[in-house]
Amino acid sequence: MTARIAIIGTGNVAWHLARTFENAGHIITEVYSRDIIKAKHFTTDFFNASATNSLDFRKSTAQIFILAISDDAIEEVASALTLPQDAVLAHTSGSVSMSALGYAQTKNIGVFYPIQTFSKGKKVNFDELPIGIEGDNDFTESILLRLGSSVSTKTLVMNSQARKNIHLAAVFACNFANHMFTISKEIMSNKGMDFNLLAPLIEETLSKSLQIGPENAQTGPAKRGDFETLDKHYEALSKSEEIAEIYRIISQHIIDYYA
Numbered sequence: 001m002t003a004r005i006a007i008i009g010t011g012n013v014a015w016h017l018a019r020t021f022e023n024a025g026h027i028i029t030e031v032y033s034r035d036i037i038k039a040k041h042f043t044t045d046f047f048n049a050s051a052t053n054s055l056d057f058r059k060s061t062a063q064i065f066i067l068a069i070s071d072d073a074i075e076e077v078a079s080a081l082t083l084p085q086d087a088v089l090a091h092t093s094g095s096v097s098m099s100a101l102g103y104a105q106t107k108n109i110g111v112f113y114p115i116q117t118f119s120k121g122k123k124v125n126f127d128e129l130p131i132g133i134e135g136d137n138d139f140t141e142s143i144l145l146r147l148g149s150s151v152s153t154k155t156l157v158m159n160s161q162a163r164k165n166i167h168l169a170a171v172f173a174c175n176f177a178n179h180m181f182t183i184s185k186e187i188m189s190n191k192g193m194d195f196n197l198l199a200p201l202i203e204e205t206l207s208k209s210l211q212i213g214p215e216n217a218q219t220g221p222a223k224r225g226d227f228e229t230l231d232k233h234y235e236a237l238s239k240s241e242e243i244a245e246i247y248r249i250i251s252q253h254i255i256d257y258y259a
């Protein structure tokens, strides 16, 4: 199937989906941004896409409209869109209900949620990337499933509640874990040391966690009950109250978990 797709948004997810769809043989018809300069800049990478800052898509030849914009803007932008007849409109959020598209001009609303972290410019392999699909009717679900299957072998149907659960778990697994790396990097660089010294440790942590399960992979002073070491670390963090508090709460949680 070759789909004609309009991308609404020019952020991280829009950047990845537009490329992935075009590489899979689909046609990107338009790219919307409220800032026309951003839309124009974005479209230069695509064969047939035109840039727009108008939400009036009446003359669009796209069949699928992907709303890859900030969670908080989804409902407002969806209701402001003017769409061609029978258009399928899907947002890409893990945490926003499909019903946020309820005021859109089409009854064909759904969700296309790629379970991955995306940053512009950092390539991601979609081949086995899980994509959660939801459709308000069979037609929408089948269109989005076909679109998902054209880029990944792991497309699956899930409702808004299941998607929200995954997103909550993903915040811990991805966003919080990554913030721990940021704190770790700051501790190293404050002492003039190279964060990359920890690269093998980080890689082994991820691979071991996936291989034997995170609950079996835990090591460290809190797991061992080395309270003197915990006190020394806490003391070393005394100048950064918030980081010390994060250290204390997570260490206590590990102690309680393995008690």
Ligand SMILES: NC(=O)c1ccc[n+]([C@@H]2O[C@H](COP(=O)([O-])OP(=O)(O)OC[C@H]3O[C@@H](n4cnc5c(N)ncnc54)[C@H](OP(=O)(O)O)[C@@H]3O)[C@@H](O)[C@H]2O)c1
Pocket: 009, 010, 011, 012, 013, 014, 033, 034, 035, 038, 068, 069, 070, 071, 073, 077, 092, 093, 094, 095, 113, 114, 115, 116, 117, 118, 119
């Ligand atoms: N990044 C991820 O790892 C990831 C993964 C899975 C799903 N998602 C979901 O994908 C969606 C997009 O995320 P993202 O990471 O691509 O966000 P992003 O990089 O921050 O981009 C957000 C986009 O939304 C646009 N926008 C914000 N408010 C708007 C408004 N009121 N009207 C029109 N456009 C507006 C922004 O336009 P301006 O540039 O003009 O501000 C920008 O193009 C979100 O629903 C997110 O939950 C993200």
